[in-house]
Amino acid sequence: MVDLLHGGALEAAAWKIKNLPDYEARLERAARRLDALGRGPAALKIYETALMASGRPVEEVREKVRAFEETFEDDEEEMTIPRASGIMNVEDDSWFFGDERIRVMTGRLLGQFQHRVTQYNYVDENEVLRRWADGYDTRLFIRRRIHETEPIAGVVPGFELPLIQYLRVAAGGDTLVPTPGMARVLMSLGAVGEGEASDDYAVLGAAEGLALRLELPAPIAGEILNDLARGDNLEFPEPPAEVAEEPEGEAADEATGEVIGTGGTDSEEAKPSPDDRAARRAARNNAERGEEPTRVQDPHAKDAPGTKEEEGEKPEAAAPQAGPEDAPGSE
Structure with a gap:
């Protein structure tokens, strides 16, 4: 529509x-402000988004994310989604502003996107997140006002539209947060x-x-x-x-x-002149008379131009005649 x-x-x-x-x-x-938002591992983007559910200022949330990254930084092991999940499973609620609800939300989101990573045959986690953020299905769920049934983030309790939009922007999606x-x-x-x-x-x-x-x-x-x-x-x-x-x-x-109608040269195309409109009407009239179909159609379709059914009874197909070699007892 x-x-x-x-x-x-x-x-x-x-x-x-x-x-x-x-x-x-x-x-x-x-x-400049957006440049800082789209950086970092996918796991930390998900973590930051979940922390935004606390209602705290974005500067305070990002400070918590930076502290988490610095505390568990490892030159030999990246901060992947499975690693972040493992750390959060054994750490206390201080990394979630003392809110058990945010802890649970973070774990479920990380699990949902880890499942998506396996579906994509372990494509780069940030790329998987970006594909989700800008995917047709995700945009469709949002536009139809049914984000709560979106197959990934939408099924996590408490992860409402503003948070979904925050994660989509952080993931590189072409959208915004209302x-x-x-x-x-x-x-x-x-x-x-x-x-x-x-x-x-x-x-x-x-x-x-x-x-x-x-x-x-x-x-x-x-x-x-x-x-x-x-x-x-x-x-x-x-x-x-x-x-x-x-x-x-x-x-x-x-x-x-x-x-x-705004892509390509659609918006620049000139309106048809009266002569052009007359020529198009003539072409349509010819098509209606069956002289020149305007589109490829099934020739057996009832509405196909130039293929009206003939009136009268249709002859029945005759039974095949048996030859001498088909007679019973012949060899």
Whole structure:
């Protein structure tokens, strides 16, 4: 299905952000912040994401992850998912801010992704994590608002949409994490309504659509929105009236978030002239008369052009006649 609801509003919102006087500086800051997030072994990305369930600031969470990495660093053995699981099984809850719930969540997530690594015949763990983050199936579960049935992270109790999105971004996925600050900025930009600002799915969809129109990776666009949310002044320049008009065909598929009709040269293709339209009508009429089928079809199909069934009774096939050599008793 195609969602055309916020098309023009997102075009206007993208124009407002691009025309901010400090847009380039915000873009650079967003890129620097994301650079630190995507580094490190897959096991530590999963661990960091689970720790975010504590509600503590991201700086405090990353400090805990760095301490864990330094404490158990081994030049001869990498911090793989199985090794991290083994360490966490024997260590106390201090590595989880004293929260048994986070400890259990971390163990289950590590187990789920270790199972995925074996399914991929032990491909690099970070690559397995990235494939999950950007996979079609994962995006489909999120877009259809059924993340709790997603086969990997979605089946872990307490691992809600914001945490799933945090892990997808950390793994290198082209998505973002919906936040209240981001929702407030999108509402100020006119990209979401007041009733949608409390809906993480609506905020996620609008922010990803805005990233497409900004021609930026979704994580970068998300950081820019969060950067704007940290400021006190949410005033934006007003775009010309024509900017708010959504070009034909630029609609987002709500199942995958992909834009329909904007890839390649679709958006640059000129509209057909009256002569072209007349020629196409003539071709269709010829096809209806059976002169020139417009597509390959089953010749036995009832709706195939130029293959109407003949009226009258169909002759029955005659029984095969037996020859002398087939007669009973012949040798």
